[in-house]
Amino acid sequence: MGVSPDGVVTDAWLLTRAIAPRDHVRIAAVDASGTILNQYSRRWPTDRTLAPAVPWAVPLADVEGFRLLAFDLDAKQGEPQAVIDATAIADLLTGHGISHVVCRSGPSGGRHVWVATIEPVPSALVGLLARLLAARCPSLDIAPLRNAATGCVRPPGSPHRDGGRSEVLLGDAIALLEPSTTMAQIERLVRELVDAVNMTGPSPDAGTDAVRVDVHGHPYLPGSKRELPAASRAALDTAVGDGDASVVLNRVLLGAAASHWHFRDLLQLIPTAAGLEHVRTRRTSRGRSPRPARERSETLARQWRYAVRFVADHPRRTGVDATFDRRAGNMTDLVRALQERADAAAGRWSHGGGPSDRRVLDCLHRFALTAVETGIEADTRRIALSCGIGRETARVALQRLAADGWIQLARPAAGVHGAAWQIDPQNRLHRELEHGRSQAATRPEGAGAADRTLLLQQLEDRAALVTHDVFTGDHGLPLAAGNLYSRLTPGSALPRTAADGPLLERLAQFRLVTTASTGPVHTDPVERDRAAAQLGVNGRLVARRERYLAERAAWGWWQAEHAWMCGPRSRADGRARPDQVPLWQPAGSSRYPKHPRGPDGRADWTAARAAVRDGALTPALTLLAA
Known part of the structure; x- marks a missing residue:
């Protein structure tokens, strides 16, 4: 049936016809010059005996759900990363007794890990699995697993547009012809990944045993990241003048440790957060003097260790919100749907005030996801500082977003309170997401909180990349360049516009992007400092x-x-x-x-x-x- 007894693919088209969940496959498009494109927009019926003359990709799902799971590890970061990630996924599958096949996808060195299921797996569960794995495996492209209607991947043995074929490296291709994986096995795998994200550590009286250490040796308290407590949030925004900056810093760090922040979350705030003045400067007899860059990180690391240990030794006894997981899951679904809607309207954010509008929209989504509320209070200065734009720019962007129906003013600013904004003016959360969630039963307990953590981290990482002096317009690079830069991450597959070409050239001019075999990716974020100094805009955000x-x-x-x-x-x-x-x-x-x-x-x-x-x-x- 297309494979030899030892698992070697002998006829890729016969294998494809046998495993395809639909009556067609998708074949690669060809431009006017005859070049094969990485676009599978045409269909080819599987009842034809002749294989397509161009590369093809097999659909992963039918109308009932996913019949095939294909984990696509691309080589944007090089073949070694794809190999590491494919090995990690294969080890997880082996640990749950899930039969799988690992293929080298083509000459670029990417990997495909295939699983065939006995029964259809709901798209909600597959999407969650893909997001959880992507958090561990940076080379994983989750696009094929996010859409049951269009998701497709080139099967074992199929030709590659640059030459060669998808080659089986590990496993038996017969496993795809004789599925053995059940939905229960997939659910157990997802539950393990969810528990890893939501890990709460030992009981409260376990003291410092609850402390974990990240890959850089910095301690943290495991759990879902939360918004800072009110006192710590206020301290983070507090200018200390000649006062005791260490007291303000301690208030920030204790709240951050208790809210399950990591050291990297605070490190990126050093240039802009007023409450971290003790990290930036030291007090002398003539006022405060700047600390060298290395001393800043060392000071923060030392104070952070003390804060984490203190919180671990003095746990706060708080009640458990039994509704949080469900509310977190619903809010995450809403914000993800709104983000996908915004991504689909790529042209809306590419001209005029569009780039600043998208930064503000992402900022409001981030605030709402943190608070698990669709209505949030945020003054224009706070939004501006979170986006790397001016307050007047933020104010006008809010007005444009409201006029276009992306957000709605719930309450105007009054006194010391900023305006309140509703990110869900169409009431989508209750009208659609809360109605008939038939697939919710397939999600294990804690999945909502874990999914929220993953999406929140993605939005925060994007904000950290774009909020920099070099992307502040005027004499710096345009806002649109910063938005594009923050999205040039491994595995990203966002719609592109005609304006992206000139922006990529500008980013490349300042060594902020590099071209991998499968497309552009941003370089080390430290290059932004050099580019800002070259453009003469360093210090603008401070x-x-x-x-x-x-x-x-x-x-x-x-x-x-x-x-x-x-x-x-x-x-x-x-x-x-x-x-x-x-x-x-x-x-x-x-x-x-x-x-x-x-x-x-x-x-x-x-x-x-x-x-x-x-x-x-x-x-x-x-x-x-x-």
Whole structure:
């Protein structure tokens, strides 16, 4: 039937006809010059005895579900990475008694790992399996496993457009003709992967035994990453001036450790987060002086170790939310659907204000996924700093997104509260995702939380790549270049536009992308620093952050002034003038000095911002204003 007794493929077309779940395969397109393209857009019936004259790919599913699982490990990062990932997947399958076949896909060195199932496997379960494996295997292309209608992969023995064929390296191709894998085996495999993501560690009284160490030797507490507690979030945004920056840093790190953050999550915040001032600078008799780059990472690593150990030794007793896994799964499905809708509208984000609009949309999706709420409060400055754009750009982007129906204003900004935005104006979460989730039963317990962790990490990694001085427009590279750069990761298969060609040339000019055998990928992110220095834009985001923090503190100052004017008070005003900076402030004090006013008695905002920069507000007061 297309294979010899020892498993060698003797007739790839006969094998394809025997294993194909549908009555056709997809064949490669050919351009006007006769070049075979990596696009399988045409159909070829399987009842034909003659094989196609060009490479073909077999569908993985029929109308009932997936009959074949094909894990496509591409060679964008080189053949060694594909080999490592294929071996890892094969070991997992072997551990669950799942028969499989490993093939070398062609001359580029990629790998295909094949599994045939006795019964159809629901697309929701296969999609979850693909995402969980992709988190471990960077070369895995999950596109064929994400879409039951169009997902297809070249089968063993099929020709490659660059020459050669898909060659069986491990296993017996007969396993694809005589399926033995059950859905129960796939479910057990998924459950193991879910448990690995959601690992909560030993019981609370186990102390530091709960601490794990990442590949770089930095400790962390295993579990699903959560948003920082309110106190730690406020501390992260707090400008400390000449105060005790180590106290603010400790508040940030304790909350981050308890929320299952990793060292890398904090490392990328060093240039922009106000609450990490102790990491960036040291206090001297003449004020704060910058630390060398190496000392910054060493200081953060040392303080992080203390924070993780403290939280591990002093666990917080909190209740268990029995609904969290379901809510996390529903929210993840919603955000992923919204992201896929945005990806499909690639032209919407490629011109005019589109690049900044996409950054803001991704930012709101990230906030919503963190909070597990479709409605989130976020002021324009916070959004701007999270996206690497200006606050006015963020404000206009919010208006455009709302006008086009991507988001909806739920509540305007008022006082110290920013505007609240709804990411699901069509109420898709309850109208579609909550209605008749027949496949939810195939997901093991904890799958929703694990899926949320994976998607949140993807969005955060993308934001970390794009939020850099070099991608701030003006004299730097355009915003669209940054958006494209952040998506040039192994396994990415996002729609491209005509504008991508010039952007790739600009990125290549500054050595920010490199061309692999299967397409462009971004280079080491450290190259962004060199490019920013070359363009003369390094330090732009830090300066913007400091300016916005001063503006936020000044606004909080005016809110306190307004509350003082409206509240009961004695005839004598005992508050200090803004130029009388107190040498000591009681812990937790909320007393602001007098707000600067002009000759007409109105608030003098220019003087207020200058006073903030000069230290009119103590660290405690700035914390209240943030």
